[in-house]
Amino acid sequence: MSTAISVRLDDEALGALTKLEASGLTRSEAIRTALVRSADELARRDRLRAEVDALEADAADIEEMKAVASMMEQLRAEG
Numbered sequence: 864m865s866t867a868i869s870v871r872l873d874d875e876a877l878g879a880l881t882k883l884e885a886s887g888l889t890r891s892e893a894i895r896t897a898l899v900r901s902a903d904e905l906a907r908r909d910r911l912r913a914e915v916d917a918l919e920a921d922a923a924d925i926e927e928m929k930a931v932a933s934m935m936e937q938l939r940a941e942g
Contacts, residue, residue, distance in 0.1 A: 872880060883893035918924050 879897070880890065880893055883897065884890060886893075888896065
């Protein structure tokens with residue numbers, strides 16, 4: 864199923880669309896591809912943020928990071 868929409872593009876968006884069309888994509892393909900990729904990127908960022916939040920809340924991981932940092936500091940001081 865497809866839905867027709869209408870958008871107003873600023874100069875930056877129009878330039879980006881022109882580049883995508885120059886790659887051989889139709890205007891519709893370029894817009895659809897850009898929307899899907901943008902949504903995928905937002906989802907990837909959300910997953911990454913959730914992973915970082917989980918690691919920051921993991922007491923065992925925090926202790927391990929501190930131990931590794933301490934070990935590296937000792938190695939640096941010895942070297």
